[in-house]
Each structure stands twice: as structure tokens, then as C-alpha cells.
Amino acid sequence: MTYRSILYITMFTGLIQAMGRLSHSGSGQLTLHYSTPTHPLLRDVALGDSIAVDGICLTVETLLPQGFVAAVSPETLARTTLGQLPEGSWVNLESSLRVGGKIGGHFVTGHVDGRGHLEAATQTDNAWMISFTVPDARVARYIVPKGSIAINGISLTVAECSPSGDWFSVAVIPVTYQETTLPYLQPGQAVNLEGDILGKYVEKLLQGRPNHGAADGEDLSLAFLAEHGY
Structure with missing residues (x-):
């Protein structure tokens, strides 16, 4: 058997x-x-x-x-x-996602990295611009421009962020804003943040293989990844 x-x-x-x-x-x-x-x-x-x-x-x-x-x-x-x-x-x-289900956001594990805090929310003609501060460097390191971020479980795209990731903003369309808990947040209130899991694996590879060539003797580095579209 x-x-x-x-x-x-x-x-x-x-x-x-x-x-x-x-x-x-x-x-x-x-x-x-x-x-x-x-x-x-x-x-x-x-x-x-x-x-x-x-x-x-x-x-x-x-x-x-x-x-x-x-x-x-x-x-x-x-x-x-x-x-x-x-x-x-x-x-x-x-x-939870089921086999064959649609992936409209990004892969979220439900394992929160840490907390951020709402800074401000401003309504524009067709969206809400919402900014957050991230005091914990262990969370901020995974926040990059145009990267994915889960805020209280909501899949959003980082519009702008500081070089260190300790501040970032997102643009939220009206339907997402109205059908989630975002309108209930107050300035200074804590939110759950989960960074993109892909970034965590890339970081692990960079730390674990500092001297291994990516191809033809090249080092696996941030410069190499950027040059090849990552």
C-alpha cells in the first residue's frame, strides 16, 4: 500500500x-x-x-x-x-484561500510581523491617501515602494515610503475604504502589519549565501536582483 x-x-x-x-x-x-x-x-x-x-x-x-x-x-x-x-x-x-480560488490581492499568511500606527487619512477625488508610521525596524525593513503590505489583513500597495520604511502611505479606493474597518481608525491607533513573504525569502537568501554566485560567479546581491527585474 x-x-x-x-x-x-x-x-x-x-x-x-x-x-x-x-x-x-x-x-x-x-x-x-x-x-x-x-x-x-x-x-x-x-x-x-x-x-x-x-x-x-x-x-x-x-x-x-x-x-x-x-x-x-x-x-x-x-x-x-x-x-x-x-x-x-x-x-x-x-x-482562508481554497485551491482554485482567485488571488485578487497577494499571498498573506496571517502571521503578523508587528504593529504600525495611523498617521493621517485624507480623501481625494477618487481615493483615500492614508499614511502610517512603523516604529519597529524589524517590520519597516519589508516596506518598499510599490510593494505589497497587509494592513489589518487588507492587501494594499505601498504608494510612497521613507528609505528605512518607518513611514509609508497607501492609496485606497472608495469600495475598499467603505467595506473594511479603515474608516474606524483614529490617528495614532495601532494596526497589524504583515510584509510581503517574498521579500522575507529574498532577505534570507541574501543573508545565507553571501559568497555564492548567482550566475557565472556573480554574487547574489540587491544590485543583482534589481538588474534582473526583482
Whole structure:
């Protein structure tokens, strides 16, 4: 008999499907109540499913008539905004990507790198220009111009950023702004940030192979990657 092992990797796309209201149980659990009880997301949720809550991958432990309950570890509470959100806060929700599903945003793992803070949000004729500060250099290093960034689970493109990545802005179209929790953010409020996973792997390669040639003796460097379109 031949046995085959299948590796399941939970991924998201950063396209928010619904919003919910958060409540704390006081025992390391969070309860989410859907904003629209008849939303398709509610019909598809099953025990053990992974759902991104403000960009944080959580596992459904208990199903409710209009929501679900998930456990949250101390590490998650310390690294993300979940431990700071007051009772009844709105959060973004996205179910995990399924095989064959559309990838309209970018690959998001639901593993938050750290927090940033809203600086300002300004409405223009056809978009919202929103800027953030990023005090943690471990998060800022993955923020590059025109790169992908997940903000509270929302897949967005960096419009501008400082050389170090400790400040950046995004342009948000009206439909994204209106159908996510972005309108509820206040200046100075913390947000969850996840950098593009591709950048993390490139960084790992650069650190792990400093003297290995990319081709014909060339070093794998930032200059080499830029020259070849990365």
C-alpha cells in the first residue's frame, strides 16, 4: 500500500469578505459576531477553519448562530492589536484561500510581523491617501515602494515610503475604504502589519549565501536582483 502525505498551508489574499464585532471572554478566547448574519462567509465556516481576523490567522473552535469563537495565545496578543481592541470593536474577516480560488490581492499568511500606527487619512477625488508610521525596524525593513503590505489583513500597495520604511502611505479606493474597518481608525491607533513573504525569502537568501554566485560567479546581491527585474 502506498501512503501519500499532503501538506496543507493556510494562506489568505488580503481581500476582506466581511466585518465582525469583537468581544473578549477573559480566558484567552475571542468571540466574533458577523455584521451581516446572512453573509456567505457565515454559511461556509466550519469547526477547525482558519479565519484571518484583522490579518491574524485564528482557528474556529466554537460555532455560534451568528459568529464563532477562537482562542488567542499570549504571543499573538503581545504582537498584534487584539489585546488592545476594546469590546465591540469592528474587525476585518477573511476565510482562508481554497485551491482554485482567485488571488485578487497577494499571498498573506496571517502571521503578523508587528504593529504600525495611523498617521493621517485624507480623501481625494477618487481615493483615500492614508499614511502610517512603523516604529519597529524589524517590520519597516519589508516596506518598499510599490510593494505589497497587509494592513489589518487588507492587501494594499505601498504608494510612497521613507528609505528605512518607518513611514509609508497607501492609496485606497472608495469600495475598499467603505467595506473594511479603515474608516474606524483614529490617528495614532495601532494596526497589524504583515510584509510581503517574498521579500522575507529574498532577505534570507541574501543573508545565507553571501559568497555564492548567482550566475557565472556573480554574487547574489540587491544590485543583482534589481538588474534582473526583482
